[in-house]
Amino acid sequence: MSTVSSVTSSTSHRKKVTTLTFRQKKERGEPISMLTAYDYPTALAMDRAGIDAILVGDSLAMVVLGYENTLPVTMDEMLHHARAVARGAKASLLIGDMPFMSYQISAEEALRNAGRFLQQGGMDAVKLEGGRERADTIRAITAAGIPVMGHLGLTPQSVHQLGGFRPQGRTASAARRLYEDARILVEAGCFSIVLESVPARLAETISKEISIPTIGIGAGAGCDGQVLVTHDLLGLFERFTPKFVKKYADLHPILMRAFTDFIDEVETKRFPTPEHVVEMTDEEWESFQKEVGK
Numbered sequence: 001m002s003t004v005s006s007v008t009s010s011t012s013h014r015k016k017v018t019t020l021t022f023r024q025k026k027e028r029g030e031p032i033s034m035l036t037a038y039d040y041p042t043a044l045a046m047d048r049a050g051i052d053a054i055l056v057g058d059s060l061a062m063v064v065l066g067y068e069n070t071l072p073v074t075m076d077e078m079l080h081h082a083r084a085v086a087r088g089a090k091a092s093l094l095i096g097d098m099p100f101m102s103y104q105i106s107a108e109e110a111l112r113n114a115g116r117f118l119q120q121g122g123m124d125a126v127k128l129e130g131g132r133e134r135a136d137t138i139r140a141i142t143a144a145g146i147p148v149m150g151h152l153g154l155t156p157q158s159v160h161q162l163g164g165f166r167p168q169g170r171t172a173s174a175a176r177r178l179y180e181d182a183r184i185l186v187e188a189g190c191f192s193i194v195l196e197s198v199p200a201r202l203a204e205t206i207s208k209e210i211s212i213p214t215i216g217i218g219a220g221a222g223c224d225g226q227v228l229v230t231h232d233l234l235g236l237f238e239r240f241t242p243k244f245v246k247k248y249a250d251l252h253p254i255l256m257r258a259f260t261d262f263i264d265e266v267e268t269k270r271f272p273t274p275e276h277v278v279e280m281t282d283e284e285w286e287s288f289q290k291e292v293g294k
């Protein structure tokens, strides 16, 4: 029987997951699990549950900070959340998502910011979006010993260029470009590639042909691993739910219930009750009363 406590104790001392583990899992045909996290308690729970990798995604901007898209989040904000995740997760591979404009200006600036994720954020690797146009940047970062995860297909930082959050690679020419980009990212030194919202048969073909693991989100079961945005999986992000999301819990109504119960009990004076208060001894109370002349 799998209980929460048996999950906790069986996985709390597991071996650190590395980029080598990723490669070995692909070779053995073992699926890789990845989720996003942005805070300490979530990272702790995921790590204990045995997740292979945790992405401190720039989806932070939307699901935690309430922005319309991922563009406004900054390096400093990403690092703040990366540190919280690193304090909670010890065994999972930790990946910091490079935010918009932290890697597009020059390879030098990209390398400096990637380094900050490792030095100041406690991450093991970074992720960045884009295909052939990012090859030189990826080469510069990996040459410094920093593992890079690529991200192809629906790349949310290009939402304005793509005309919205829409599936990619659905025409023969777009599919061919994506297929070529995947090969270019392998050659540039990526250790893994996220494939977001692309046709399942294209993702499967790419996954079979490249030597590094693909991690799919809305890309079907033919990828080497799967990732979801945790707030989608938990039913915590109310604005919209992409078709490819499976909700493993529906926490928003549960939160609402807890908050309305609290408000109600405060207003009707049913909280706090004696079990929730701190007391002092009668002796100390009497001497206090004497001291204040009561």
Ligand code: KIV
Pocket: 036, 055, 056, 057, 058, 059, 060, 097, 194, 196, 217, 227, 228, 229
């Ligand atoms: O920022 C993010 O959460 C991501 C995932 C969708 C892969 O990039």
